[in-house]
Amino acid sequence: MDNGEVDINDEVSETLVPHICCEFQVLSKTDGSASFFQGSTSVLCGIHGPTEVKQSKQQNDKSAIEISANFNTVTHSCREKMLQEIIKNTAETMIITHTYPRTGITVSLQALHNDGSSLSAFINCLTMALIDSGLSMSFLVVAVTCGIPREPDKPIILYPSLEEEKLCVSVVTLCFDSVNYDVVTSYTTGTFSILRYEQALLQSESAGRRLVAIFEFIKRRSSDNCS
């Protein structure tokens, strides 16, 4: 069943993550799907799998994951390929692919509205859709985007909007696992100092913990609704 809106922003960590809204089972023909709203940015994800794959793509010991992500950009460049590789590798870390040998798992992601922090919205939506699909996962992966402003004394902006991203000298996307909060994925644009990156790491980790709590809440609510 649909999950509807979730709003558990409390006073302390209100500033860490934007308003999160997630719906499961939005697509009827997929094995798992989710639509994810992160502030004004929204993404839709559909998962098919485990399914049959061609002999050439089959792997004997694990499942072959294929990602198709549409970022809604006008020009298609190698950048989209690199972001797809990042999303694919993150998915491979999350899913216990050894459970499904000689099969394929297809993930389709579609950007609905981009108001900044799009890579983290994609990865968070992927996590939610994987929860809905029931595939075996080692842990959840949560993604946080930080914007590092030009001025060295200004604080780091968590989940910057499109306008805020343009004013930042660099944008850092970090992904953490939900068990040990280790850095699973890191992708940066622009230039920054080591100190700024370490600040971004610390703040992202707090935001990541908050996000994991929200995801767990959403999971519990949706399973309560189903039963």
Place this chain on the structure above:
Amino acid sequence: MAAEYMSVHPFDYYNKFIQQDIRPDGRSLSEFRHTILTTGTINTADSSATVKLGQTFLCCGIKLELGKPTEDNPNEGFIVPNIEMTPLCETSFKPGPPSAYQQAANQYLLELLTNSEVIDLTQLCVTQGELCWCIYADIVCLNWDGNIRDASWIALITALSRLKLPRIVFDEETQKHLLDKETTQKHLDVNPIPVSTTFAIFNDSIVIVDPNLQEEKITRSTLSIAITKDGEVCSVYKSGGSGLKTCQLGVCMRRALERAVDIIELIDKTA
């Protein structure tokens, strides 16, 4: 006997060495392979550089062409890097369009160029909106023994730093742009150069520097940090795989900084 054991149980073979804090090729966990850099190896190219990082051997050749700038950026030229990995360098590559691995490596170079702004593209503009230089940098991998990112970046940036731009004059009589061969050509202005360092994470816990091909195959994830010798980070690229603790990231940053100082010295020393 060791060779058979290595081909049947590569992970266990490797583990036995790592437990003694050493790698099968004799390096410590934080040691780089010997790097050799030469410039001017290709006479027909406008600038060239050859890099040998251990057994990874590649060369970069740069060709200059004139083109029209885009409407979005009328006063900027282009730098187009392209890595070619053919079956010559390793049997797993097949002839044909580049695989996702090659495209990601290509994109990595492009991102480093854009993020670090090491070359100001406005230098490549001849006439705003009409004519600009296009720098085509072809990097051909002749032997692949892992760590294509670091080696190709060193080759690319060295070749770019040795590149000279000819002067273009506009002849009023013929209304054409001509190459001015008499004036001495000037070097490209290059901002502080970032240096890329790649790490691999073995067994989800141990970080090794500069993985060779065998190490890349048995590890689940790599981390690439590009940093200038003054500590400005241009890229921290880790694409999934085993998690890294924050303190481990800090150690990697510092190792990357040391490497940056060594490589900048090598680039400056090379004629």
